[in-house]
Amino acid sequence: MSGGTPCYKMLDVLCPMHVVLDQSGKIGFAGPTAKKLLPGRSLVGLGFLDIFEIKRPHAIETFEALRQKTGMKLHLRFRDPPHRELKGVLMEGPETGQVIVNLSFGISVADAVRDYKLTSADFAATDLTIEMLYLVEAKSAAMEASRQLNVRLQGARVEAEAQALTDTLTGLKNRRAMDQALEGLVASGESFAAMLIDLDYFKAVNDTLGHAAGDFVLGQVASIMLRETRTRDTVARVGGDEFVLLLREIDDASQAERIARRIINLLSEPMIFEGARCKISASAGTAMSRDYKIVSADQMLVDADLALYQSKKNGRGRHTFYAADLLQPPAEEPAPEIGAPASKQA
Structure with missing residues (x-):
């Protein structure tokens, strides 16, 4: 099974998160996005059912039972932690005994994009996930802009409050x-x-x-x-x-x-x-x-x-x-109030 043939190059573009299974149910080829699903490990050579547990349809324990579900929507998850759940659809491949499974993240795509560090290049150009990624990026950019604006506003508020409490000439409190x-x-x-x-x-x-x-x-x-x-x-x-x-x-x-x-x-x-x-x-x-x-x-x-x-x-x-026996200032020379000049010679 060669990933260099025109057929598989086409699959890499149209459904980059696919895997190709041979007659024994082992993965013989994985698309570029599918390769990222097991960081540090290669999917090629592993048994599909050794990696994935089929949740629906129920009672699929063998590859032959899986092969019978051609065209049906599959609900599956990784057997190993963190047990990420995926969606899939299975079709017969161009070569005898081959099975092609196209996978997707479903509604958990946002978490998957973050966890696997995926970009728009990891999805088919027509995949709605591309639009979602643009929206997520736009939202993130807007939130970051909002955060920076709030930081600047907070800094301006703190500075304004400090200025309102500071004597501009001496820098002392007012x-x-x-x-x-x-x-x-x-x-x-x-x-x-x-x-x-x-x-x-x-x-x-x-x-x-x-x-x-x-x-x-x-x-x-x-x-x-x-x-x-x-x-x-x-x-x-x-x-x-x-x-x-x-x-x-x-x-x-x-x-x-x-x-x-x-x-x-x-x-x-x-x-x-x-x-x-x-x-x-x-x-x-x-x-x-x-x-x-x-x-x-x-x-x-x-x-x-x-x-x-x-x-x-x-x-x-x-x-x-101050002591209680201090004399009050005479009426013609009242004691100065705070904020008004005190009595002085000059």
Whole structure:
């Protein structure tokens, strides 16, 4: 039995998933797609009924019984795992005693295409499976395009949300982000400190050296504050030269004092912008959550602002903790609110 004859070349094109059986029921030739059904093994030389179990029609145990089913639709499956089920039709071959069985995957073709890594070249050109493969490929391409679009949209959404919570000049958190973080800390019940820091003499930098110098100073201030706090803390710019630090898991006032003192000392050092000295200082006020029976975000900010006012009143460049005996600012010089410039000399 030769697969090189015109007859078998024709079968390779018209029904590439066929096998040719000899008089004993052994496979003498397999089409190009049929050869892929047993990865790593050759079908040629194997008994057809040794490989396949005939499910319908029933009671087919011998090749002679199979030969009697010429023209009938067969339901069969591999005897070995994974027992893939196939459809088939059997016809007499051109040579004496030959039987040709044309196989197909039926409705499981999509799984078979995936498992055997088949392409449109593995099916007859007129096989409807070709159309299905085109549809599957189109669907896969559409799903991949949709997935990539969703990834881009998700990335754009995340970026937009990050921008909405970021101060564009310094890269610090903005007022909105600070409010969210503060509410989260209050809800969590953990001990924390809310520290307000206001720059002293910052207006003089803008007035004498210009806004470019002022922007430079704000960038330096942001860098110092980030460096002197921990990654789990929140550092936010909430006004022109006003900042809020939310220091997490702090129950000891001395920890907050050390952080405030380091920042104040560093900010008192002159900053050089294009050869010019930018001289500022900083005042700070802190409220500790441990000092409240019921912690309120708004009240802590008000009290920290009062402590900040006291630092300015006492000469600037210093840090004060809120205490109940702190004097309220006089009516003609009200304590600054978060987001509005604090009272200062310049």
